[in-house]
């Protein structure tokens with residue numbers, strides 16, 4: 001079972017295949033072998049995740065990134081445990097790459113619990129409106145996903161030092177990118193325009 005993998009200077013952590021979206025561009029379907037065999041036959045326990053991370057030479061990495069084939073917020077309670085344990089013995093920067101639907105997935109506002117867990121929350125915005133998001137990302141929450149994502153970003157900013165919304169270069173018009181910059185500003189976070197399947201993100 002491949003729980004960790006390297007991308008650039010980051011140590012990436014794969015905890016689940018599950019996702020609330022079914023994005024047209026997801027590497028789970030478009031490039032399944034892009035990072036080797038990351039498809040998990042079963043989800044690792046929180047102890048297995050911690051052990052897999054601690055078995056790596058953490059000094060080699062600039063950050064630990066919870067990303068994975070699926071949406072890490074499905075494993076939020078376990079990831080929270082792992083991060084807290086890591087911080088007891090290691091001086092590490094920790095980021096999560098998420099689709100921003102963590103509050104919907106966990107059926108509660110988890111943003112206060114992000115404090116001290118992550119140094120950075122990177123959220124895929126992917127579109128300039130709820131309608132266009134749904135056309136590309138096909139969330140199980142339908143058009144409720146997009147406003148929930150923006151609300152998650154706004155609330156997360158109260159508890160996490162850095163919150164970033166991301167869009168993928170070449171997938172939307174300049175006008176839409178401008179709209180995304182305004183949306184990011186309206187919720188008090190930054191927007192990053194990243195490359196398609198960029199070197200620092202598997203799929204989010």
Ligand code: SF4
Nearest residue numbers: 019021022023026099
């Ligand atoms: S790209 Fe990310 S959010 Fe979209 S389906 Fe894949 S894992 Fe889920």
